[in-house]
Amino acid sequence: GQSLEQPSEVTAVEGAIVQINCTYQTSGFYGLSWYQQHDGGAPTFLSYNALDGLEETGRFSSFLSRSDSYGYLLLQELQMKDSASYFCAVRSSNYGGSQGNLIFGKGTKLSVKP
Amino acid sequence: DVKVTQSSRYLVKRTGEKVFLECVQDMDHENMFWYRQDPGLGLRLIYFSYDVKMKEKGDIPEGYSVSREKKERFSLILESASTNQTSMYLCASRILGNTEAFFGQGTRLTVV
Numbered sequence: 771g772q773s774l775e776q777p778s779e780v781t782a783v784e785g786a787i788v789q790i791n792c793t794y795q796t797s798g799f800y801g802l803s804w805y806q807q808h809d810g811g812a813p814t815f816l817s818y819n820a821l822d823g824l825e826e827t828g829r830f831s832s833f834l835s836r837s838d839s840y841g842y843l844l845l846q847e848l849q850m851k852d853s854a855s856y857f858c859a860v861r862s863s864n865y866g867g868s869q870g871n872l873i874f875g876k877g878t879k880l881s882v883k884p
Numbered sequence: 885d886v887k888v889t890q891s892s893r894y895l896v897k898r899t900g901e902k903v904f905l906e907c908v909q910d911m912d913h914e915n916m917f918w919y920r921q922d923p924g925l926g927l928r929l930i931y932f933s934y935d936v937k938m939k940e941k942g943d944i945p946e947g948y949s950v951s952r953e954k955k956e957r958f959s960l961i962l963e964s965a966s967t968n969q970t971s972m973y974l975c976a977s978r979i980l981g982n983t984e985a986f987f988g989q990g991t992r993l994t995v996v
Contacts, residue, residue, distance in 0.1 A: 778924070803983060812974065812987040813927070820983075857926060861983060872917065872978070872985055873943070876926035 772796040774875035776858055781881045782848055790843045790856050790878045798863030802834050802841040803872070805857045813857060816843070845880070853882045887911070890975050890988040897995050903962040905991050907975030914980035916958035918942075918950065921972040921990070933958055934980070965995045 774794045782788040792802065801820035805813040819825055819834035819841060831844040845852055855877040862871060891906035909916065914935050919927040919942075929942030931950040939950050947969060951959045958977075962969055972992050976985040 801983060803985075812989050813976075814987070815984040818983040871929070871932060871942075872976075873929060874919070874927040876924065 772860065772862065772873050774858055774860060774873065776856075776875045776878045778876065779879045779881070781883065783883050784848055784850060786848050787844065787846050788848060788880065790845075790858075790880070792841050792843075792858035792875060794839050794841075794858070794860050794875075796860050796862040796873070799836065799839075800861040800863065802832070803859040803861065804830075804832055804843045805859060805874075806854050807857065807877070808854045816856075818861075848882050850882050850884070853880060855879050888975055888977050888986050888988040890973075890991050892991050893989060895991055895993045897962075897965050897993065899966060899995055901962075901965045901995075903965045903993070903995075905960040905962075905973055905975075905993070907958045907960070907977075907988055908956050909958075909977040909986070910956065911977070911979075911986075912955065913977035913986075914955070915978040915985075916952065917976040917978075917985065918948075918958065918960045919974045919976065920944070921974055927974060930960065962993075965993075967995050969993065970995045 776792045803818045804816040807813040817832040824833045829846045834841040857877045859874045888909045917932040918930040933939045933952045949961045975988040978985040
């Protein structure tokens with residue numbers, strides 16, 4: 771089977787740095803994605819890691835270690851608008867053969883305080 | 885901009901009714917997905933489709949079926965709605981082999 775584990779809630783203050791971890795178990799792993807979802811909104815894509823290492827996109831960075839089945843999303847210079855739920859998702863071939871599929875974790879609710 | 889449109893934002897149906905949730909995407913994406921989202925459970929995959937008339941079960945297909953007669957449209961069908969199918973339903977689409985999925989705004993279905 772497949773499983774993804776991430777913390778259910780994280781709280782931080784404006785201007786701080788926060789790291790949201792994700793560990794996964796799956797076969798046929800292609801890569802790890804991160805999505806952001808504001809209350810009442812649709813999930814939106816943030817980043818994707820297929821190879822080990824750090825990918826940086828502005829204030830957000832994402833890291834993957836395939837050997838550890840582990841990744842994290844790093845948010846720097848937190849702003850109030852970053853308050854949202856963050857989901858890690860694995861693209862794997864458990865379903866859908868070589869095309870891969872997208873299986874999500876349960877999400878981490880980030881609250882940014884003034 | 886990619887657009888994924890779900891036919892209804894809110895829907896109230898009675899137990900036992902047959903319910904159709906429609907999703908249309910305008911970017912010629914091969915892959916389309918249906919998820920349901922419940923508090924504390926994240927997004928759970930119900931069904932997905934590679935291409936027209938192609939469908940595969942996800943993690944929780946029981947009580948649901950799907951139809952993809954045209955590339956741009958992916959329908960989720962609740963054959964006989966039950967109260968435990970009250971949920972937020974999210975449709976997504978993706979280019980074949982690509983990593984980024986685009987989501988619709990969701991349909992909040994209440995079964996009474």
